[in-house]
Amino acid sequence: MTVLSEHILEEIRDLPSKFPQPRSAVMPALDLAQEELGHLTPEAMTEVAHELQLDPGYVEGVATFYTLFHLAPTGKHRFYVCTNLSCMLRGADDVVARLKSEIGVHEPGEVSKDGLFSYEEVECLGACEYAPMCRVDHAYHYDLTPDSIARLVAERRNGGSAVAAPKKARAPRKRKADA
Amino acid sequence: MPELRGTVGGPVVTEWFGTQDLYKLDVYKQKGGYAALRKAMVDMKPVDITNEVKTSGLRGRGGAGFATGTKWGFINRDMPGPKYVVVNADESEPGTSKDRYIIENSPHMVLEGIMIAAYAVGANQAWVYIRGEYDEPYRMLTEAIAEARAAGYLGPKPMGIDFPLDIRLYRGHGAYICGEETALLESLEGKRAQPRSRPPFPAVKGAWGRPTLLNNVETLATVPWIVNHGGSEYAKRGTEKSPGTRLMSVSGNVKKPGVYEVELGQTFRHVIMELGGGPPDGRNVKVFWPGGSSAPVLPESMLDTHTDMEALAAARSMGGSGGVIVMDDSHCIIRAAHRLLKFYAHESCGKCTPCRVGGDWAVRTYERILANEGSQVELDILQRVSDALQNGRCLCGLGDSAGWVIDSTIRHFRSEYEDHALRHECNVGAVTALA
Ligand SMILES: Cc1cc2nc3c(=O)[nH]c(=O)nc-3n(C[C@H](O)[C@H](O)[C@H](O)COP(=O)(O)O)c2cc1C
Numbered sequence: 001m002t003v004l005s006e007h008i009l010e011e012i013r014d015l016p017s018k019f020p021q022p023r024s025a026v027m028p029a030l031d032l033a034q035e036e037l038g039h040l041t042p043e044a045m046t047e048v049a050h051e052l053q054l055d056p057g058y059v060e061g062v063a064t065f066y067t068l069f070h071l072a073p074t075g076k077h078r079f080y081v082c083t084n085l086s087c088m089l090r091g092a093d094d095v096v097a098r099l100k101s102e103i104g105v106h107e108p109g110e111v112s113k114d115g116l117f118s119y120e121e122v123e124c125l126g127a128c129e130y131a132p133m134c135r136v137d138h139a140y141h142y143d144l145t146p147d148s149i150a151r152l153v154a155e156r157r158n159g160g161s162a163v164a165a166p167k168k169a170r171a172p173r174k175r176k177a178d179a
Numbered sequence: 180m181p182e183l184r185g186t187v188g189g190p191v192v193t194e195w196f197g198t199q200d201l202y203k204l205d206v207y208k209q210k211g212g213y214a215a216l217r218k219a220m221v222d223m224k225p226v227d228i229t230n231e232v233k234t235s236g237l238r239g240r241g242g243a244g245f246a247t248g249t250k251w252g253f254i255n256r257d258m259p260g261p262k263y264v265v266v267n268a269d270e271s272e273p274g275t276s277k278d279r280y281i282i283e284n285s286p287h288m289v290l291e292g293i294m295i296a297a298y299a300v301g302a303n304q305a306w307v308y309i310r311g312e313y314d315e316p317y318r319m320l321t322e323a324i325a326e327a328r329a330a331g332y333l334g335p336k337p338m339g340i341d342f343p344l345d346i347r348l349y350r351g352h353g354a355y356i357c358g359e360e361t362a363l364l365e366s367l368e369g370k371r372a373q374p375r376s377r378p379p380f381p382a383v384k385g386a387w388g389r390p391t392l393l394n395n396v397e398t399l400a401t402v403p404w405i406v407n408h409g410g411s412e413y414a415k416r417g418t419e420k421s422p423g424t425r426l427m428s429v430s431g432n433v434k435k436p437g438v439y440e441v442e443l444g445q446t447f448r449h450v451i452m453e454l455g456g457g458p459p460d461g462r463n464v465k466v467f468w469p470g471g472s473s474a475p476v477l478p479e480s481m482l483d484t485h486t487d488m489e490a491l492a493a494a495r496s497m498g499g500s501g502g503v504i505v506m507d508d509s510h511c512i513i514r515a516a517h518r519l520l521k522f523y524a525h526e527s528c529g530k531c532t533p534c535r536v537g538g539d540w541a542v543r544t545y546e547r548i549l550a551n552e553g554s555q556v557e558l559d560i561l562q563r564v565s566d567a568l569q570n571g572r573c574l575c576g577l578g579d580s581a582g583w584v585i586d587s588t589i590r591h592f593r594s595e596y597e598d599h600a601l602r603h604e605c606n607v608g609a610v611t612a613l614a
């Protein structure tokens with residue numbers, strides 16, 4: 001019994017042939033695994049390594065290098081709040097403070113009790129003219145204030161899966177069609 | 180897409196921006212899109228295209244400002260076997276958002292530039308390395324590529340010419356260092372993104388060991404205009420050594436943050452006070468980063484510095500990524516430097532010791548100063564760390580950049596550093612102790 005479902009493993013097996021060299025498939029494969037499980041468990045990384053005929057230690061070494069791979073559980077909705085300079089100068093710290101109190105966590109990476117939320121303080125997301133800003137559920141949100149980030153939380157708490165579900169499935173499907 | 184914040188209908192790259200639905204192929208074509216590709220493939224020889232780009236004087240907009248035509252000329256077009264164009268859409272330099280702005284406004288212009296470049300250097304395949312957080316730009320490029328394929332611009336015989344062309348996307352996963360070109364190539368090959376030593380340069384041994392042309396999104400987006408209008412027409416704009424225009428993303432404490440197309444040679448006073456609308460009422464500009472967080476800072480007294488690369492070098496800074504970060508006088512320079520050092524320390528790939536160790540040292544030192552535990556010792560440490568990071572002691576530019584933040588903020592704001600470290604005072608009245 002594998003932790004990744006058979007159709008994901010199959011997609012992973014298809015990846016190497018899409019690149020000039022098979023090793024390039026490792027990150028797209030980890031994406032698929034993370035998309036299915038929410039985060040990368042040691043078992044998932046081992047299965048990815050197995051499908052790609054790579055050493056599990058190598059795959060883990062790649063996964064730990066990049067901040068968009070999560071090796072611990074995260075909330076269902078992950079807030080990536082930019083706190084770099086342009087956002088900091090326009091109040092990112094207040095936005096983060098409010099977000100923490102709204103979802104009831106004390107530090108980045110901590111998952112809210114209901115499992116719905118976690119947040120990361122991230123480096124510049126390349127939308128500095130709309131500072132402060134964040135990314136959540138594969139979309140950017142601009143000109144944040146403490147109140148507007150509270151609204152983003154409330155929408156997800158009330159709407160629950162309505163907000164997240166369509167977007168969650170979107171990324172890998174596009175990726176597959178494109179690759 | 181949200182409301183456009185920046186140039187609509189500027190001189191070159193943004194000429195058509197603001198046109199309803201410009202992202203769609205038929206609208207882009209109506210404006211004159213893909214005429215340059217046709218001209219390049221049907222009427223010109225590859226070497227003529229490269230020469231036209233040389234004539235334009237265009238310099239890379241990714242950060243280093245290398246002459247684009249010269250770089251194209253490094254690729255041996257006749258070498259058998261695969262060659263690649265790799266597009267740097269990693270855009271992670273703090274304060275920089277112009278590549279996102281270009282892609283979201285006109286994805287086909289980026290594709291057209293890529294295709295022209297690929298034809299010129301003899302590459303049948305291009306890869307766009309796009310940062311993983313750019314969901315919307317990724318989606319727009321995906322759709323534009325599908326449209327271009329359906330129209331036959333990508334495929335076995337673009338413009339009826341026997342030169343198969345393909346463009347693929349590759350998503351990054353959150354690491355600033357992937358913007359550095361050799362780290363980007365490592366990442367594309369499925370590895371941890373640690374820069375390679377050069378030589379060999381990517382033009383000789385790049386992606387998957389093959390000759391590779393690596394350019395920034397904006398650099399390539401400028402190419403269709405150059406092919407349409409001619410290199411000498413482009414060179415009439417800007418200054419002699421920094422011809423043309425560039426997109427500057429203006430952010431921070433200004434009333435009208437946005438991405439503006441600026442003719443090189445304009446002053447930062449124009450960019451910040453007019454285009455950016457100046458600081459909030461009752462405030463003054465204190466300092467600005469003229470080319471992303473890696474460009475050494477310039478104080479308010481240097482607002483009349485010109486935007487061309489030579490003027491910036493004379494001011495001991497650089498044009499970098501075109502990201503102009505403005506900070507007003509309600510903010511503390513030590514806190515700003517501390518935030519940026521945290522960034523560089525976090526993003527160090529760990530390959531060279533001064534960068535791996537120095538960044539963390541600097542962050543801890545700033546934290547002592549901000550907690551009112553500073554003394555001359557802390558100032559000396561910052562100077563030593565900054566020296567160790569600069570002048571080729573690190574493999575890539577990230578180390579230098581971290582050093583420049585320390586060095587240039589001390590150079591221009593020495594008394595503020597001394598107030599903080601020696602007298603435990605903050606002259607802007609901000610809270611000095613870290614929250
Ligand atoms: C640490 C570091 C980060 C960089 N980040 C980027 C980036 O995000 N985008 C980019 O185009 N160039 C970036 N560069 C510059 C690239 O290495 C390279 O010079 C550039 O992409 C070449 O394209 P161009 O000649 O068209 O400018 C970075 C360089 C360094 C040292």
Ligand code: SF4
Binds near residue numbers: 374526527529530573
């Ligand atoms: S300077 Fe820093 S980021 Fe660049 S190669 Fe060395 S350790 Fe890595």
Ligand code: FES
Binds near residue numbers: 083088127
């Ligand atoms: S600094 Fe926050 S998006 Fe650039």
